[in-house]
Amino acid sequence: MLKHHLSRYLMLALVFLSAHPSIMAQQSTSPGMQKRLSDLFSSSKEEELLEPDLAFKLKVVASGPTTLVVDLIPADGYYLYRDRIRFALKNARGVAIKSVKLPPGKVKNDPTFGRMETYEKPVQAEIALERAPNAKNITLAANYQGCNEKTGVCYPPMGKEINLNLP
Structure with a gap:
């Protein structure tokens, strides 16, 4: 686009x-x-870059009262930087992030950033929460950055906010 x-x-x-x-x-x-x-600008010479929301999809579910599962899905030919993935909570009285688990990524010698761990395939992050008994509603802020493999074009860091009701 x-x-x-x-x-x-x-x-x-x-x-x-x-x-x-x-x-x-x-x-x-x-x-x-x-x-x-x-x-x-001929589309036959180069692949057209996807809009950020299509290049890098994000899905979040509360899999239990103290666990969030985040699916980060790069499109084919795109990758995410592992160390650029961050999570924070907003509007979350009585709830805090205890830990975030991400699998190891594939080490890539990036021309811009040097040696980096990347995800070329969908990856799942597990977020453990500390939670007060009556805390129900939170907003998860997810930040991440990725690139197009073929062109070498890196997207600016992007962020999403997802409102969740905890079970």
Whole structure:
């Protein structure tokens, strides 16, 4: 989608410039340049990046009175950084995070961050809670970051807030 929007803006700029030749009086765009610009945004050359919510899905369930299970699901060709996964509670009087368990990831030599553990497949985090007997409603804030493997494009850190009723 990101590439699609950029391509649309570039094409609009080219249409505008060709409709207003006085703007291009001193510089003209050669057919070779137009082809290179078109090739740059051609979907046949590169895969189109997914919107963040499609590239990295998140599902949360309360599996018991003191346990949350979080499924982090990168799309095919995408991966998540293990050390960029964080959880916190909001609006959670009487409830605190006791521990978070994540499985080991696959070690990757990332061109931007160096040696990092990553998840290329869906991964499950288990969050143990300390809870007062009458505490029922909480908001889980989940933060994470990932990249597209093929293009090397990394998404900015993203966050989600999920309202939950504890059993």
